[in-house]
Amino acid sequence: MCERYQLSQRTFYGRAAREGWRRTDVEASINDGPPAWSHHHYQDAVDVIADRPEFAEIQAARDNDAFNLLFSPDAEDLRGFAFRRACEAAALYKPAETAAWLRVQRLLDHAQPVRDPRDGPYRPEDHLRASYIRAMTAPTGPEDETPS
Numbered sequence: 328m329c330e331r332y333q334l335s336q337r338t339f340y341g342r343a344a345r346e347g348w349r350r351t352d353v354e355a356s357i358n359d360g361p362p363a364w365s366h367h368h369y370q371d372a373v374d375v376i377a378d379r380p381e382f383a384e385i386q387a388a389r390d391n392d393a394f395n396l397l398f399s400p401d402a403e404d405l406r407g408f409a410f411r412r413a414c415e416a417a418a419l420y421k422p423a424e425t426a427a428w429l430r431v432q433r434l435l436d437h438a439q440p441v442r443d444p445r446d447g448p449y450r451p452e453d454h455l456r457a458s459y460i461r462a463m464t465a466p467t468g469p470e471d472e473t474p475s
Contacts, residue, residue, distance in 0.1 A: 356425040 329339050342348075376383050392408050395401075413428035 402435055402438065406432055409435065 328334075341453050362409035366381075372386055376386060392404070392411070395404055396408060409428045409432040413425050413432065416428060
C-alpha cells in the first residue's frame with residue numbers, strides 16, 4: 328500500500344491509528360487495542376486534594392516555588408525546581424518531560440551566575456568602597472591643603 332500510494336510506513340501507520348483502520352484478514356481480537364491495565368488515568372490536582380486534604384500542602388509548596396521563580400528569580404532555586412519537576416514527571420511515567428527538566432537542570436549546572444538586569448554594573452559594596460576611598464583621600468582641614 329505504501330509503495331502504491333507513495334507513502335512512508337510511518338505516515339501510513341499514523342493515519343491508520345488516527346482513523347481507526349482495521350485489517351480484514353486478521354482476527355478482530357488482535358486489533359482490540361492495548362490491555363486496560365496499560366492505560367494510566369490520572370486525577371486532576373483539585374480532585375486529589377479534595378480526596379486527601381493533606382496534599383494541599385504539596386500544592387501550596389509548588390505554587391510557592393513558581394511564585395518565587397517569577398518574582399525573585401534565583402539560579403539555585405531554578406535548579407532545585409527543575410530537579411523536583413523531573414522527579415514528578417518520572418513518577419508519572421512521562422519520560423519526555425523528565426528528560427526536558429533534566430536538561431534544564433544540567434544547563435544550569437554549567438551556567439555562569441547571572442546578574443539581575445535591574446542591578447547596575449556596580450554592586451552596593453562597590454559604591455560603599457568608592458565612598459570610603461573618596462572620604463580617605465578628600466582634604467579635611469587647612470593642614471591638608473597644599474601651599475600655593
